[in-house]
Amino acid sequence: MLSETLKILKQNGIKLDKRKGQNYLVNRDILSKIIQNxxxxxxxxxxxxxxxxxxLTIPLAKNAGKVYAVEQDGKAANVxxxxxxxxxxxxxEVIVEDATKMDLPSVNKVISNLPYQISSPITFKILENPFEMAVLMYQKEFAxxxxxxxxxxxxxxLSVMMYLYSEAEILFQVSENDFFPKPKVASAVIKMQPKIDVDIDPFFVDVTRAMFQHKKKKIRNALIDSYHxxxxVEKSDLKTIISQLDQTKMNERVFKMSPEDLLKISGDIKKLV
Structure with missing residues (x-):
């Protein structure tokens, strides 16, 4: 696959930019495992x-009924x-757009070697749309x-939100040597299946964001430090609210709290705001 990829790139005058996440998979065995899963x-x-x-598009097209292939780089899309x-x-259907800014088409599966610099926003965007299954490649650390x-x-x-939105598992890891140009990090392929009828309160999202900005601190301190x-909520008001909550929980470290614990804490705060 490496020689084939290099030939196509050379013939079309394409120079890949790693800063844009342009690292192409060149291991046919890994490609086959993605298709199989x-x-x-x-x-x-x-x-x-x-x-x-x-x-990946070509084997997808050979095995699926319809493929919407989104590629922001017009030159690569023409190839x-x-x-x-x-x-x-x-x-x-080749779509030349920024996937983070467009309305996603109606599909039942999302299969991608994602550009790593958009991993977080595109993952949450995918989860906000209906689908049955996703098989996605990420930077290993992110996965x-x-x-x-x-x-x-x-x-x-991210762990909390993924737990609430979906069932996710790492299928297998992918070496840096399986790409051209070779990235500085290893990768991993994740399988996601959405949970049914998930409705996450925006207030919970805010509270969770506040806490995880200081995930090693006690919950009370993390909340106060990121009250904004x-x-x-004013800082003084939040201190008063925290004093009325379960103090055992307030003295726990953020990173030790389960998603269910965090939902309970958020709900208790919301009642008192």
């Missing part, structure tokens, strides 16, 4: 974000269109944060 059929409508020159035309694959448990070093606000993240 995607469990595709001709009934599937698939969204791919960061399609590039079509390394992809030419490759699809040559292979007579007419079930792909570990997605599935971390309370008390783990990688436990974060919680709506129009």
């Amino acid at each position: 995607s469990e595709l059929s001709k009934n599937d409508r698939v969204l791919e974000i960061g399609a590039g020159i079509g390394t 992809l269109k030419k490759r699809l035309e040559k292979l007579e694959l007419d079930n792909v 570990q944060r997605m599935v971390a448990s309370p008390g783990d070093r990688n436990y974060s606000r 993240e919680i709506g129009d």
Whole structure:
């Protein structure tokens, strides 16, 4: 795959920019594992974000009914269109846009080697739209944060939100050597399946953001230090509210709290605001 990728890039005068997340997968075994875990059929409508020159797009098109391939780089998108035309694959719609700013098409699966610099915003955008399953590649460290448990070093606000929104698991890791150009970090492929009828209170999102800005501090101190993240609550008012809550919980470290604990704390604060 490496020689094929280099040939296509050279023929089309494309120079990849690692700063834009342009690291193309060049290991056919990894590509096959992504397709296998995607469990595709001709009934599937698939969204791919960061399609590039079509390394993943083409096998997706061969196995799914419809593919929406989003690629912000117009030059790479034109190469992809030419490759699809040559292979007579007419079930792909190439969309030249920034995936974080567009309305996502209606699909049942999202399969992508994501540009790592948009990992967080695009993940939450995907979760806000209906889908059945996603198989996504991330930077390894980011993937570990997605599935971390309370008390783990990688436990974060992202871990909490992922737990509430979906069932997620790391399927396998991917070496730096499986890409061109070679990135400085390892990667991992995650499978996500959304939980049904999830409705997250925006107030909870604010409270959680406030707490995890200081995740190693006691909850009371983390909240007070980031009071400005919680709506129009004044610092003095928040101190009064905290004094009325369960003091055992208020003295716990943020990173040790389960998502359920954090939901309870947020709900108690909201009642007193």
